Amino acid sequence: MLFNFMDKKLLSSYLKIIIICCFSFSAIADKFSLSLFDADNRPMQDMVAYLEPIDDIKLEKVTKIIEVGQLGRAFTPYISVMQRGNSVDFRNRDDITHHIYSPVGENKFSFKIKAGQSQSKDDFEELGEVAMGCNIHDWMSGYLLVVDTPLFAKSDPLGQISLDVQQTGKYKLIIWHPQLDAENNRVSREISFPKDNKVTMTITNKILMISEQKNEEDFDFLSDY
Amino acid sequence: MLKTLVLLLLLLNIAITQSAEYKLHGVLDIRATSANTLDSYIDSGYGKFTSHDGNNISLAQAGIDFTVDWDTGISAHVVANGYSDENETIVGVTEAFLKYRSLPNSNGYRWQTKTGIFYPEISIENNAYGWASRNTLNSSAINTWIGEEIRVLGSELALTRLGKFNDNNFDLTFAVTGFINNDPAGSLLSWHGWNIGNRQTLWTESRAIPNLPARLPGYDLNAQAEKSDPFIELDDNWGFHLRGKIKFHRKGQIALGYYDNKATPYLVENGQYGWRTRFGHASFIWRFPNAFEFTAQYLTGDTLMQSPVKMDVVNNDYTSGYVALSKRINKHRVTLRLEEFSITDNDNTFGDNNNEYGKSATLNYTYRYSKPWLLSLEYNWINSVRAARMYINQPYNLVERQWQLAGRYFF
Known part of the structure; x- marks a missing residue:
C-alpha cells in the first residue's frame, strides 16, 4: 500500500534512510551538550567529562598537544585532560626552575625545567589520573587525566560542556574531578546518542577542599631550596 | 683525608656526567647608624649592638649564596659574607654544604640530607x-647568638611527610643531625651576654671576648685565649x-628542637675550652588574613665549662624569647618585636659574673622601593642589668638605643 504513493526514486531514498538507521553506528556529526550543576544548583566549573563507547564504536584517535604550564609558581591549568598517546608539553612560563614530578604508577616521571623552557612527553600510557607536583615548590599541585577516547572536555564557568560526537550509539558519560568525593573521583551514567544529545546532570557529591596553589611567603629572596 | 678525596671524586663525577644549573644570589646591606651604646660586643666590649656608639655608615652585609643544582636532586651550596665598618673589614665563608x-x-614521604657546614634549623627570622x-x-x-656561635660540620637527615598526598593540610618533618666542630659554643654568650645584631661569625673566624678580671694572671680564666673560636672540635665527640x-x-x-654539642667541659687546647652546651628551642609562625603575621621563638638551655680538674668555672643557665607582629600593606611593612632574655650564673668563679636580665624592643618600617630594593628604618631599644659591666665602671642597669637607616638590595 505504502509503495503506491511513492515513485521509485523516493522509495530508493527512503530505503537509504532505513539502511542508514539500521546501520546504527553510522557517522552523523552532532553536538553533545552537557550542563553540570551541584546540589545547590550552582554550575560546576573545571569538571572533566568524557564519553566512552559502550557499543562497538570505533573512535578515531585525535592528535593533540596538551600544554601543562607552570606560571606564577602554579600548575596552569590545574586540571588537564588528554587522550592516551597524545603528547604533553610541560612549559615553564616562570622565571625560576621547576622540578615537576608524578610519583605513582606507570606514568611516574620527574624532570627539571629551567625558566622559559619546556619539556615534551608522549609516553603517558596508563589510563587514569596523573597527580603532579613540584619538588622545589611544595604548594604546587596539578592533575592530568589520561582517557581512552577523543571525546573529552572541561566544563566552562557556566558548567557547560560541548562535544562533537560523530557516531550514534550508547556511551558511558563519565564526570571526573580530582577532589570529587566519589569512588575513583568519578560519577557516570549511560547515554544514548543522539537521543540524549542534551544532558543536564546534578552532581550531589561534594568537591573536597582544593588546596590553593600559592606560596605563603611574599618575599622572593629566600634561601631554602 | 681518604673520605674527602672520595667525596671530591664523587662530586667531580657528578659534575662531569650530569647537567648542572648554577645560581648566584645575594644581598647588599648599607646602613647609616646612630647609636647610644657602649663599645660593641664585636670588639670585646659590653655594647649590645653590632654597631658602635655614635654615628657611622657601614656595609652591614655583603652576602652571596652560590648554588649548583644537578638534575639528580643533589645540590651544592656555598654562602659567603663580608662586613665592613670603621673598625674592621672581613670576608669569608659562613656555610658550605651538599x-x-x-x-x-x-605516600608523600621525602628524604633530605645535608652534609657540610651549616646552621642547624633554629632561626625563623634569617631565611x-x-x-x-x-x-x-x-x-x-x-x-x-645562633649566628655568632652555633654552626656545625655535620650531616642532617630529614624525613618529610607531605600532606597533599594524604588529604591533610599540613606537612610533617623530623630531622636528626650529627655534628662536630662546635665545642666552644656558649663561651661568647656567657661572657658578653645576649645581643641584638646582624653579624655572623665566619667559619674560620674567632671572636673577641671581654677583658674579665678572671682572665688576669693567677685567676681561673687565665688560660683562655684572647679570642674564642666557636667552630672547632676538641674531644672528637659527636654532638646532635x-x-x-x-x-x-x-x-x-x-x-621544636634540641641541641647538644656533647663537648667535654674540662678539655682545653690552645686556650680554647670545651663548653658543654645544650638547649631546647621552639618557634611559632601564624599568618592571619591581610598579610598580618605573628611569630615567636623561645630558647632555653645551659652551658658548662670546667677546669682540667673538673671544677666548674662557668656554669650558666640561659633563656630568651620574643614575640613579633608584622603587617604588610602593599609595599609597606611594619614589624614590632618584643624580647626578654636572661643568664643565670651558677658558679662562684671570681671576676666572672655572667648574670644578666634584659628586655628589648625593635620597631622596623620597610618600604619595598622595587622588587630587589628594600629601604628600612629601624629602632632598637635594650634595657639590661648585667653585673659584669661594673668591671669596666659602666652601669649595672643600662638602656641602649639605636636608629638605623638601611638600603638592602637582594639579587
Missing part, C-alpha cells in the same frame, strides 16, 4: 639569602640536633 632531596614516594633577616635589620637575641616541624599549609608552622 644537599640531596629525594622525590616524594607515593633570606646570606642568612639575612627578612623583616628586621637586626635579628632577635636568640638568632644573633633533633628537630620536628609541623607546617600548616598557608597558615603557619610550629617547630
